[in-house]
Every structure is written in C-alpha cells, then in structure tokens.
Amino acid sequence: MKKVLVVGGGPAGLSAAEALAGLGFEVYLVEKEDKLGGLPVKESRYKLFPYEKSPEELLNPLAERVKEKVRVFTGAEVEAVLTDRPPFDVRLTNGETLRVDALVLATGVKSFDPTRKGELGFKLVNGVVTNAQLEAMLARNELKEPGSVAFVFCVGSRDLQLGPSYAHCCSYGCAHAGMLALELKRRFPSARVYCFYTDVRTCSTLERRYYLLPQREGVRYVRGRVARIYEQNGKPVLKFEDTLLGRPSELAVDLAVLVLGLEPSEGTKKLARLLSLKQDESGFIAEEREGVFVAGSCKGLLTLQEALTDGKATALRAALYLKGEKT
Amino acid sequence: MRLWGLAEEDRIVEGKEGALILPKTSCDCKTELFDEITALPLAGEALSCDGCGVCTASCPVAEIITGFNPRSFIKTLEAGALDEVQKTAELLWRCVSCQACTHRCPRGVFVEDFLKAAVKVLRRKGLMEKSPAELFDELFTAEVLEYGKVEPVELIFSWLELQGYRVVRDPLLRKPLPFAGEIPPEIKKLVLKPLKGLRLSFVALNAVRLLVHPRSRNWGRVKHVLRKALGEV
Numbered sequence A: 001m002k003k004v005l006v007v008g009g010g011p012a013g014l015s016a017a018e019a020l021a022g023l024g025f026e027v028y029l030v031e032k033e034d035k036l037g038g039l040p041v042k043e044s045r046y047k048l049f050p051y052e053k054s055p056e057e058l059l060n061p062l063a064e065r066v067k068e069k070v071r072v073f074t075g076a077e078v079e080a081v082l083t084d085r086p087p088f089d090v091r092l093t094n095g096e097t098l099r100v101d102a103l104v105l106a107t108g109v110k111s112f113d114p115t116r117k118g119e120l121g122f123k124l125v126n127g128v129v130t131n132a133q134l135e136a137m138l139a140r141n142e143l144k145e146p147g148s149v150a151f152v153f154c155v156g157s158r159d160l161q162l163g164p165s166y167a168h169c170c171s172y173g174c175a176h177a178g179m180l181a182l183e184l185k186r187r188f189p190s191a192r193v194y195c196f197y198t199d200v201r202t203c204s205t206l207e208r209r210y211y212l213l214p215q216r217e218g219v220r221y222v223r224g225r226v227a228r229i230y231e232q233n234g235k236p237v238l239k240f241e242d243t244l245l246g247r248p249s250e251l252a253v254d255l256a257v258l259v260l261g262l263e264p265s266e267g268t269k270k271l272a273r274l275l276s277l278k279q280d281e282s283g284f285i286a287e288e289r290e291g292v293f294v295a296g297s298c299k300g301l302l303t304l305q306e307a308l309t310d311g312k313a314t315a316l317r318a319a320l321y322l323k324g325e326k327t
Numbered sequence B: 001m002r003l004w005g006l007a008e009e010d011r012i013v014e015g016k017e018g019a020l021i022l023p024k025t026s027c028d029c030k031t032e033l034f035d036e037i038t039a040l041p042l043a044g045e046a047l048s049c050d051g052c053g054v055c056t057a058s059c060p061v062a063e064i065i066t067g068f069n070p071r072s073f074i075k076t077l078e079a080g081a082l083d084e085v086q087k088t089a090e091l092l093w094r095c096v097s098c099q100a101c102t103h104r105c106p107r108g109v110f111v112e113d114f115l116k117a118a119v120k121v122l123r124r125k126g127l128m129e130k131s132p133a134e135l136f137d138e139l140f141t142a143e144v145l146e147y148g149k150v151e152p153v154e155l156i157f158s159w160l161e162l163q164g165y166r167v168v169r170d171p172l173l174r175k176p177l178p179f180a181g182e183i184p185p186e187i188k189k190l191v192l193k194p195l196k197g198l199r200l201s202f203v204a205l206n207a208v209r210l211l212v213h214p215r216s217r218n219w220g221r222v223k224h225v226l227r228k229a230l231g232e233v
Helices: A010-024 A056-070 A131-139 A173-187 A206-216 A268-272 A305-320 B030-039 B045-050 B054-058 B059-066 B072-077 B082-092 B100-104 B111-124 B132-147 B151-161 B184-198 B200-211 B218-233
Strands: A003-007 A026-031 A072-075 A078-081 A088-092 A097-102 A103-105 A110-113 A129-130 A148-155 A192-197 A220-223 A226-234 A235-243 A248-253 A255-260 A262-264 A290-293
Touching: A003 A010, A003 A097, A003 B082, A003 B218, A010 A026, A010 A056, A010 A305, A088 A103, A088 A206, A097 A129, A103 A305, A110 A235, A131 A173, A131 A235, A131 B151, A148 A173, A148 A226, A173 A192, A173 A206, A173 A255, A206 A220, A206 B184, A220 A235, A220 B054, A226 B054, A235 B054, B030 B045, B030 B072, B030 B111, B045 B111, B054 B059, B054 B072, B054 B100, B072 B082, B100 B111, B132 B151, B132 B218
Parallel strands: A003 A026, A003 A103, A026 A072, A103 A290, A129 A255, A148 A192, A148 A255, A192 A220
Antiparallel strands: A078 A088, A088 A097, A110 A262, A226 A235, A235 A248
16 A cells, blocks of 8 residues: 655645545654644634634544544654655654655744844833734633734735745735734724734635724724834834824834744755755745645645645645556 | 836826816826936835835934925835925935834835935936035035145034125135124024133133134145045046
C-alpha cells in the first residue's frame, strides 16, 4: 500500500489526512504541537468566521476522525529528508524514520510578533492587546465592560517598513475584526467601537456580515492607519489621520486591539529549505515537485473555510499522482 | 502617461457652447508635474502611496501648522489638481526633515524626499515663492563669501533690511549702525537686557565699539580661499 506523510496538523493538514486515509492510503501525520488543530487551536481563538464557532468545536471532530485512521506523531517535527526523489526517507525529531511515496506539506503560518512594531506600544502601553488576547478574554468571560475599544488593522501585514516580505495582505483580519467588533457591540451596547482601516477587504459573502452589519450596529470605521500608540492617564492614545476628513487626530480608548497579520511559520521555511522548494517574496512556498504537494496557508493565506477545502483538493491531487495518473 | 487623475480630454463638460459652465471634474489634471517630480531620485517611490495617512499622523509639523499634510501633498500632486496644489504650496517648505514619515510609511515611500523634490519642481515652474529659510541661506552664503566668515551683526541687520525694517548704515564702510534704525521690539529687548547690568566704566571704554560696529580681525584670506574653491567646483 502506498504511504503518504502529511506534515502539519492544522485545518488543511487534517482534512488532507482524512481524505487520503479515506481513499485507502496509509497516512502518517506529524504535528509540532501536542494538540492537533493548528493555529486556531494553538492561539485558542474565540470564534472562527464564517461558522462563528470555537476552533475546538469545529476542528476536534475532524481531529478525532483523523486519529482513528491515521498514525499521528504529535510533538515531533521533520528533521531531515534523506532522499531527493520519491520514495522519500524522512527522519523525524522523535527518532522515527519513515519511507513514504508522497509528502503533503501543510505547515501553515504563524502570527506576526507585535513587539517588532514598537510604535504601536504592545507590552509598553497599558491596554494594548492583540486580537488573540482579546479573544482569550472573551472566551473566558474576563472582559469588563470597556468604554471604548479600537481595532487597529494591518499590524504586521501590508507593511514594507518591516521588510519586502511583508507586502502581503493577511486576508482574514478585516472579517475577523469585524466579527469581534460586532460581538463587543452586542455584548456591551454602550461601548464605542472603532476600526482603523486602510482598506476593508471582506470579500464575497463576508461583506454583508462583517462590514455592513457592524456599521449598521454602530461600529465606527475610520479610514486611516494608526501611526503611534502612547499612554496618557493610564489609557492608550491612538495617533492617526482621518484621511477622509484630511485631519490628523488623537483618540483615547480603554482597549486598543492590534489585528495581527500572518507570515509563513518556521516549519514552512524549514521544509522549503529541506526540499529546496522555491519561495515567493513573502516566504510562502511557490512550487510543488514530483511527490511533494503543498496544502493550506503555507502557499498563500487562506481562510479556515478555504484551508479545509484546499486540504481535500490537495489530497485528491496526491491520490491521483500515487495511482500513477498525470495531474 | 499614467492614468491616475482625470485627463483633460476625458473630462465631461456640460452645457451649450459659449456658456460659462465649469467642468464636472474638479481638477486641472497636470500629471506631467507629478511625472517630473517622481523622476527625481527617491521621489519615485511615491507612486506606491496608498494614502493611509501614517505620514501626516507621524508629522510633528502637522501638529503645529494646520493644513500641513504630507499625504494630501502627495495625493493632490498625483491627481495633478493644480488649484489645490497652489493653495498649499506655501506650506511645503515647512517640512523640518525629521524623517518620521519616511520611517513609518508602510509602502516605503520616501515622503521627505518627495516633498523636497516637489518644492524643487514647483520652484522651477514658478508655482512657488522662495521660502524665508532659503532667503536666509542665500544671505548667509553671500556674507561668508564677502567677509570670509559670518559677521553676526551684519547678518542680522541685512536680514532685518530684507524683512522691511529701515537700517541705517555708516556712509564710509556701509556697515549697519545698531541703534540708529528700526529694530523689532523683541530684538531690542534682547540687546538692552544685558546693557542695563553693565558698569559705566565698561560702557565708557567700549562706547565706540558698541555704537559704531563691532570689529573683527580681517578674514580676507579665507574669502579668497573660499572663492577659489567654489571656482574650482
């Protein structure tokens, strides 16, 4: 029986592994973390759009199904790929060596490190949090009623100041922040919620639910990128220009939420190097080769919905290849 | 030619021939101006500006001077809205080159370099007057070339003369006489304050120097060296 190794146990990796196992291949799955589920589970996100369910609720059933049919190595990484062409001999960090006929890479992305944008005051100014931190607070019901909240879009994405590899759009932030803003507005109707955007990219059906609806329910969208966040009287103050009015302004809020961008994870960069795959300007894997298939966000940012679909699509491509058909 | 802004031939003008009807589009699209600016070194990065406003929000000058808005300068010049450009042109030279905008721009635009390039081009086209800073610079250079060093009194009074104050010069050496003409009250105060504390004997000894003009050693040789160096350049 042909064997496949799926690298990465996030949404794309899980759905690829499930599909491949369902098609009758012997599947191995390597996951760096101890829990399956990838970025949403690791960062314990509150809700994922467009399902508006918690990552556990969405991904745990899938992970359970995968665990039944697939040999899963958690807490392990790919250490080396010993052969250049299929079949691949892959050595894992837990000492195991596997011989597989195909590799499916689903190594995904990681969140941007906000301490690199010092001017936005993360860890320096009281009341500046990341979106993941806000979600943790919402999930644990710890958030006290805030007078005002500001969402700062595009932190660590679309920002060439960080380097040429940060030109890409994170593709989830606008809709995600729209969902959180709406949630806050519904939970605390008297709170003032602001969103500071350069462009709002809620494509397709997300537009109505995460841009129009928040606006209708009183979330204020301000067009202007936040230049600086500093502390005044123990509160974060945002400095920005309302570009539609052409007026530089300042705003004191109780909570400033940095909506973080995504970048290729360490694992993605490592595997691209190990398999000498071409990477694009942002570091995403830009090519596949014989027996190596790339699924999910490590080839370009996808939403959860897209990642699940892409996992299945990649599994199908791998299956056709393994059955000796041209893809 | 680039296709931002609305080209003159694409504008919609309503009304019958001969009637005074303004075009529906608000700008006098002169994209040549922007092309000329962006052709200068580093200013070309302004083509990737997305108008997020970080430059204006970071700008220390914008905090003090209402209407100083780097984002708006770039965008109005890009659109070629000449009428708008002329409204704000006199503010352009107020940039203090602190580079906060360039340092934060998420699109890697060299905002300060763009502004300086814009000043250069607008000046060349005669759309902008010389800034006080530049006038002072010219005066300063002329002074150095004339005396081989800076003569502070001479410099201050020539500047005052340029500002429209009446300055009295002694007929022989054409040097300004400090207390004969008009001086702005702030400067008068500044000069008189230390004088009040002076002893009479000191004033009596130095009366000539205080009243006529301060002498300094002749730096004529430096003058020649400078002129020679400039000539070689």
